[in-house]
Amino acid sequence: MDNLGFLFAANVVVWGGIIYYVYTLKQRNRALEKDLELLKETLSKEG
């Protein structure tokens, strides 16, 4: 059980990496949806 710290570190890296990537995807989604809404609003006002 000596190397439990290494196993823990690897686990943290993998889960941390996946969660951070999913978080960045969510942020990108939010930005794109906001952009699209703004654009649609502008086009409907002009049209």
Place this chain on the structure above:
Amino acid sequence: MMNPDAVEENQEEGNILVWLTGLAFLAAMVAIFIYVPTERTEGVVQRVMYFHVPSAWLSFFAFFVVFISSILFLWKKEREWDIYAHASAEIGVIFCSLVLITGPIWARPIWGAWWVWDARLTSTLILWIIYVAYLMLRTQSDAGSMRARYAAVLGIVGFLNIPFIHFSVLWWRTFHPQPKVITNEGIGKGMDPAMLATLGISVCAFTLLYFLLMGVRVRQEKLKDEIDRLKREKIYSA
């Protein structure tokens, strides 16, 4: 334009995939931390393999998708294939980074060193650098431009490194262990059945995660194209 019915259907499929991936990861965690026996020589740290190997599998699979999509993009000149290549390269780089981080964490207590410049480790690092360069090139490329074609060529050339990575442990004496799953004796013959089953569950979970992330990234790229199209329409109508 995106069809609203198709979007709803995609969302339902996405939800099923989220649940399947979640359940697969839950099963993988139970197998890794409860079911599988501790390896005799390496001890508890050997369990890093159940994250390290599936991450490597996912990144190689992602780069294979880049390879195929890039060929199809150069051949058919359809933006769809360019989107698949770009999305898959990003996911591949993320998981290749995890391979390059979890590997040294596993190596330190076993080899006594975080990193050695052996053929397997060095060629994997080169693979990572190639696809990071690919993504950097993509940040400067617009759809249909010459740069998108350069990226496709880089995506194809980068993949040619993968067979070299696979065979490097057989061609040279390396610190990195030789293949345990696919050997000359057959698939999984050199492994304990419980370890093989755990690795199998973990590989399934990571593969499902790949398809889930790909779905999200492809949808994002298509949405970006839609926004660009609307912006162009707005400029021309003004």
